[in-house]
Amino acid sequence: MVSRWSFVLLLGNFIVFGNAACPTIISKADWGGRPPVSTPEKLSVPVPFTVIHHGGSNAYCTTQTECAAIVRSYQNYHIDTNGWNDIGYNFVVGEDGNVYEGRGWEAVGAHAPTYNNNSIGICIIGDF
Numbered sequence: 001m002v003s004r005w006s007f008v009l010l011l012g013n014f015i016v017f018g019n020a021a022c023p024t025i026i027s028k029a030d031w032g033g034r035p036p037v038s039t040p041e042k043l044s045v046p047v048p049f050t051v052i053h054h055g056g057s058n059a060y061c062t063t064q065t066e067c068a069a070i071v072r073s074y075q076n077y078h079i080d081t082n083g084w085n086d087i088g089y090n091f092v093v094g095e096d097g098n099v100y101e102g103r104g105w106e107a108v109g110a111h112a113p114t115y116n117n118n119s120i121g122i123c124i125i126g127d128f
Helices: 004-017 064-081
Strands: 049-054 091-093 099-101 119-124
Touching: 064 091, 064 099
Parallel strands: 049 119, 091 119
Antiparallel strands: 091 099
16 A cells, blocks of 8 residues: 555645646545535636645545545535535545545635635545
8 A cells, every 4th residue: 555645745746747647536426425505605716826635534545435435524524513615625635546526626615714715725535
């Protein structure tokens, strides 16, 4: 299994240098996500910042089924406990190599209070 730090470095490499191959993006419908509680605020793109987060728990995943369950748990926590409109992140990256659509490209996130309106929030599942 790839070490967690190797995964983070690999992701950073893709962000900085790009790659000819694009990752698979799993739609919110395909991971079983709930719709937003209300109409999300539109994000003015392009944005100048990308904010990288970690899930902050010892939940890890190596299959799409496991990762989708973790992304659903993030969304449920953000909506039901935090009272947010939706999952806080625009995208979530699983250890299975897939990217899971959160709020997507066009909605303001709830991941970095003073940067939500001018950034994309990406969460990497795990605790780094």
